[in-house]
Amino acid sequence: MPYKNPNYYKEYYQRNKLKFREYGRKARKKHRERENKRVYDWRKKNYEKYKDAHRKHAKKYRGKNKEKIKAQQITQQVKIPKNKLCDICKMYKAQEKHHSEYNSPNKLKFLCRKCHKNITPKPTKKGV
């Protein structure tokens, strides 16, 4: 009787770890595909509703992030100079534009991907 051994399932899991992991991966993938299809179908079916919701969300976003959007619009017009090196490390080619402050969008920095990733503030948890 396997039940007599309290570690039976633990050991069973250890022995078949890879199998379980593989199974989980496959299940998640399958689920993701199904979920994507479901969302896609829903949007197709309720196109007007989706569009409306999207519009509302965009409007809300614009109202909330006026400065950010303004800064983005200015940024879009600015091109990164050719052969420009990153403003921070001066080692890699600048590939991205960065705003230090949204309310002064003219203060643009040209950064490489790595430095930009480091400098961008991560979303903080609530209450921190």
Ligand SMILES: [Zn+2]
């Ligand atoms: Zn850099």
